[in-house]
Amino acid sequence: MMPPPTLGVVLAGGLSRRMGGDDKVLLTFEGLTLLEHVARRLGPQCDGVILNANRDPARFAAMPYPVVPDSIEGHLGPLAGVLTALEWSATHRPDIEWVVSAPGDTPFIPPDMVQRLHHARRESGQSLACASSGSQVHFTVGLWPVSLRHDLRRALLEKDMRRAGDWARLHGYAEASWPVDPVDPFFNINTPDDMKAANLLAQQGLT
Numbered sequence: 001m002m003p004p005p006t007l008g009v010v011l012a013g014g015l016s017r018r019m020g021g022d023d024k025v026l027l028t029f030e031g032l033t034l035l036e037h038v039a040r041r042l043g044p045q046c047d048g049v050i051l052n053a054n055r056d057p058a059r060f061a062a063m064p065y066p067v068v069p070d071s072i073e074g075h076l077g078p079l080a081g082v083l084t085a086l087e088w089s090a091t092h093r094p095d096i097e098w099v100v101s102a103p104g105d106t107p108f109i110p111p112d113m114v115q116r117l118h119h120a121r122r123e124s125g126q127s128l129a130c131a132s133s134g135s136q137v138h139f140t141v142g143l144w145p146v147s148l149r150h151d152l153r154r155a156l157l158e159k160d161m162r163r164a165g166d167w168a169r170l171h172g173y174a175e176a177s178w179p180v181d182p183v184d185p186f187f188n189i190n191t192p193d194d195m196k197a198a199n200l201l202a203q204q205g206l207t
Helices: 034-045 078-092 113-124 146-157 164-171 192-203
Strands: 006-011 049-052 098-103 128-133 136-145 173-178
Touching (some): 034 049, 034 113, 098 113, 113 128, 146 164
Antiparallel strands (some): 128 136
16 A cells, blocks of 8 residues: 655754764765765655754755754754654645654665555554664654644643653554664664764675
């Protein structure tokens, strides 16, 4: 079954402290930026992709995606990026009822991610779905209904909720699981050592 129309959002609103403050998503890996890797994998699965990023949007001028800063101030983390995408979709793409999120530092996301998240949601009857690999749930790799945008805004501003997992648990979520061998599809690059590990995986032909 084909998944319903879904907007993809690449979450790149972080401050990249563990990378020395550089724009992590603009670091080059295998000839492309991390952002390009994520967007190229996410794009064919979605009915449009946006980039959630704060600070000067001009640094993404070469990217063919709308750059949308957090809709609430304060650098409140990835959950604020999810809210931003839900609200952007409601305004600019009212034909789309679902948003899928992926961090901008996960260059190996699987090509069936959106389809499997929707399948897990339908099979479980839950409102949301998140990806998992091994024993870890990746709450920032999630499928979110646009209809919950008002609830999420209240959770962020009135309940001071910051963790995507807390909000997902509040509503109940399904899991779509992937194996971690030979490579974890949700491996994220946070540090220079992570980048070295990713390059090694690529050299071994595992990506």
